[in-house]
Amino acid sequence: MSRSTTPLTAAGPRPGAAAPSGATPRLEVEGLTVTFGGLTALDDVGFAVGDGEVVALIGPNGAGKTTVFNVVCGLVRPRAGSVRIDGRPAPAATSRLQGHGVARTLQGLGLFSGMTVAENVLVPLSGRERRSEDGRALAAAALERLDLLHTADAVVDALPYPERKRVALARALVTNPRLLLLDEPAGGLGAEDIAGLAHVVRGVVASGSSVLLVEHHVDFVMEVADRVVVLDFGRVVACGTPDEVRSDPAVEAAYLGLEAAR
Amino acid sequence: MDRLVLLVSTGVARGLVIALFALSLVIIWRAARIVNFAQAAMAVAAVYVAFAVQQATGSYVLALLSALVVGALLGVAVERGLMRHVAGRTPMPGMIVAIGLVMVLQALLGIFFGPKHRPMTPVLSEAPLYVGDVPVLSRYDLFVLLVALVVVVGLGVLFNRSTLGLQLRASAVAPEVSRLLGVRVPRMVTIGWMLSSAVAALAVLLLVPTELGLNAHSGDVLFVHAFTVAVLGGLDSPAGALVGGLVVGVLISLVTGYASAGLAPLAVLALLTCVLLVRPGGIFATKEARTA
Structure with a gap:
C-alpha cells in the first residue's frame, strides 16, 4: 500500500495547532518528520500541549500516534523537526526524560x-x-x-x-510528572474502569500537569480531552476542540477511509 | 556409612563453589543476556593477581580481597572495553566474542606464567574434622561454606532489599522500560559484569587450593560444571544455581568416591541431559526459555 497516493492526505495539515495560551507550552512539537526505510511515518507534524491541558492524539492504526510518543521519549530519532519540553529541547537520552518531568505509559504496559x-x-x-x-x-x-x-x-x-493497567499508571504518576504521556489508557478496559481513569486524568490536570494521550476510545477522548489532534498517514489532518473535530469532514474521511479499506 | 557422610559433606563444600560460580553466570545472564564463556579465564587472571599478592604479603585476607577487586575491575574492563561495542540484538555475537576472549586470556596467561601448576596452600587445614568417629568437613570446607553463605546472603540483600538491586532487576527484566523510568541501564549492565566477575574470581580462589594448583586452565572444569548447574536451574534463577550447585557437587563427590574420578564428568553430563529432556528451560525456569 502506498501512502502518498491516498486521497486522505490531501486534506493537509490544519492551522491552529498551537496551544491556546500565549505562555511557553509544556510540550511543543514542530515539523516532525520520521521515516523508517522508505516509509514516512510522520510528515511535518506539529502541535502543542499547554499547561494543565489534555490533548488527545487520534487517528487510524498506523497513523503515527505512537511514533510521536517515541520521538518525544527519545526512542526514535526524527529526520527533521524539534521537540521542546517547557521551552527546552527534549533530552536525547531516554533515561533523562524523567528529569524533565515527563512520564509515559506503554500500550503493552511494560x-x-x-x-x-x-x-x-x-x-x-x-x-x-x-x-x-x-x-x-x-x-x-x-x-x-x-x-x-x-x-x-x-x-x-x-x-x-x-x-x-492501573499499576502502569501509578508507576507513571509516582514522580508527579508535569507532562504525562498515556498510550491507549482506556484500551481493554470496561465502562467502570474507564470512568475511574477519566477521574484520575482530571485529577492530574487539576494539579497543573498536562496530559498527551493516544486513544481509540472515542467517548473517553471526547470526555477528557481539551483539544484533539487527528493524525492520518503521518500527517495532522485536523486539530481543535472535541466538538470541532467531531464535525470535521477530514476526520470523517480518515476514519471512513479506514472502514473502506477493511 | 561413614564414607557416605564424608562424601556428601565434602560434596556440599565443593558444590557451594560450583554454586557460587553458577550464580556469577546467572548474574551476568540477567544483567546482559549473555552466557559469559570467558568467565573462568577472567576469574583465573584475577586469581593470578591474588596469588602474587599472597606471595608478596603472606596475607590470605589481602589475596581474597584482591581477587574480588581485580575480578570486579576485569569485569568492568571487559564490558566497557569489549562487550559494549558488540552489536546485535541476539546474545549470540556477544557469546562468540566471549569465546574469543577465553582464547586470548588463556594464551596470555600461558605466555606470562607458563604451563606449570602453582600450588596454593589452603589457608586452613584440609584434614577432615570428626563428629564422634565420623569424618566430616575439613576446616577449609567450613571456611568455604562460610564465605559462600556470606556471599549468597549479601547478594540476596543487595538484589532484593536495596535501591540498586531494584534497578538491577528492573533493567534485567525490561531494559527499554527501565530507561523510560530513568534507570541508567548501561550502568546497570556494567555493575552486573562487575558483581559477576568478582563472584567468579572468588569461586576460583576458593577452588584452587583443593586442586592441583593455579594454571591458566584452573577454572575450565569449574566453568563446565557451573554452566551445567546454571542450565539445570534455569539461567534466570539464583535459587536454581544454588540448589543445582549443591546437587552437582554431591553427585561428583559420590561418583568419585564410589566409582572413579573419571566417571564424574560423565555423571554430570548425564544429569544435564536428563534435565534438559524433561524441562528444557531448566528446573527452576519461570517461563522464558533461553533464546541461545
Missing part, C-alpha cells in the same frame, strides 16, 4: 514481570529518591490514588488486566 506492585512503582523513584522512606511514601500515595494499596505486595503478573 510492567516488570516477577516484581511486586510496590517494587514496580518504586523503580522510577530509584534514581533520585536517595532516602528510601520518601520513596516509599510517594509510592504508597501513588498506589492509593489508583486504589491499589491492597495489592502492593502482590506480584504484578498475578493481577487481572485492569489492575495491571
Whole structure:
C-alpha cells in the first residue's frame, strides 16, 4: 500500500495547532518528520500541549500516534523537526526524560514481570529518591490514588488486566510528572474502569500537569480531552476542540477511509 | 556409612563453589543476556593477581580481597572495553566474542606464567574434622561454606532489599522500560559484569587450593560444571544455581568416591541431559526459555 497516493492526505495539515495560551507550552512539537526505510511515518507534524491541558492524539492504526510518543521519549530519532519540553529541547537520552518531568505509559504496559506492585512503582523513584522512606511514601500515595494499596505486595503478573493497567499508571504518576504521556489508557478496559481513569486524568490536570494521550476510545477522548489532534498517514489532518473535530469532514474521511479499506 | 557422610559433606563444600560460580553466570545472564564463556579465564587472571599478592604479603585476607577487586575491575574492563561495542540484538555475537576472549586470556596467561601448576596452600587445614568417629568437613570446607553463605546472603540483600538491586532487576527484566523510568541501564549492565566477575574470581580462589594448583586452565572444569548447574536451574534463577550447585557437587563427590574420578564428568553430563529432556528451560525456569 502506498501512502502518498491516498486521497486522505490531501486534506493537509490544519492551522491552529498551537496551544491556546500565549505562555511557553509544556510540550511543543514542530515539523516532525520520521521515516523508517522508505516509509514516512510522520510528515511535518506539529502541535502543542499547554499547561494543565489534555490533548488527545487520534487517528487510524498506523497513523503515527505512537511514533510521536517515541520521538518525544527519545526512542526514535526524527529526520527533521524539534521537540521542546517547557521551552527546552527534549533530552536525547531516554533515561533523562524523567528529569524533565515527563512520564509515559506503554500500550503493552511494560510492567516488570516477577516484581511486586510496590517494587514496580518504586523503580522510577530509584534514581533520585536517595532516602528510601520518601520513596516509599510517594509510592504508597501513588498506589492509593489508583486504589491499589491492597495489592502492593502482590506480584504484578498475578493481577487481572485492569489492575495491571492501573499499576502502569501509578508507576507513571509516582514522580508527579508535569507532562504525562498515556498510550491507549482506556484500551481493554470496561465502562467502570474507564470512568475511574477519566477521574484520575482530571485529577492530574487539576494539579497543573498536562496530559498527551493516544486513544481509540472515542467517548473517553471526547470526555477528557481539551483539544484533539487527528493524525492520518503521518500527517495532522485536523486539530481543535472535541466538538470541532467531531464535525470535521477530514476526520470523517480518515476514519471512513479506514472502514473502506477493511 | 561413614564414607557416605564424608562424601556428601565434602560434596556440599565443593558444590557451594560450583554454586557460587553458577550464580556469577546467572548474574551476568540477567544483567546482559549473555552466557559469559570467558568467565573462568577472567576469574583465573584475577586469581593470578591474588596469588602474587599472597606471595608478596603472606596475607590470605589481602589475596581474597584482591581477587574480588581485580575480578570486579576485569569485569568492568571487559564490558566497557569489549562487550559494549558488540552489536546485535541476539546474545549470540556477544557469546562468540566471549569465546574469543577465553582464547586470548588463556594464551596470555600461558605466555606470562607458563604451563606449570602453582600450588596454593589452603589457608586452613584440609584434614577432615570428626563428629564422634565420623569424618566430616575439613576446616577449609567450613571456611568455604562460610564465605559462600556470606556471599549468597549479601547478594540476596543487595538484589532484593536495596535501591540498586531494584534497578538491577528492573533493567534485567525490561531494559527499554527501565530507561523510560530513568534507570541508567548501561550502568546497570556494567555493575552486573562487575558483581559477576568478582563472584567468579572468588569461586576460583576458593577452588584452587583443593586442586592441583593455579594454571591458566584452573577454572575450565569449574566453568563446565557451573554452566551445567546454571542450565539445570534455569539461567534466570539464583535459587536454581544454588540448589543445582549443591546437587552437582554431591553427585561428583559420590561418583568419585564410589566409582572413579573419571566417571564424574560423565555423571554430570548425564544429569544435564536428563534435565534438559524433561524441562528444557531448566528446573527452576519461570517461563522464558533461553533464546541461545
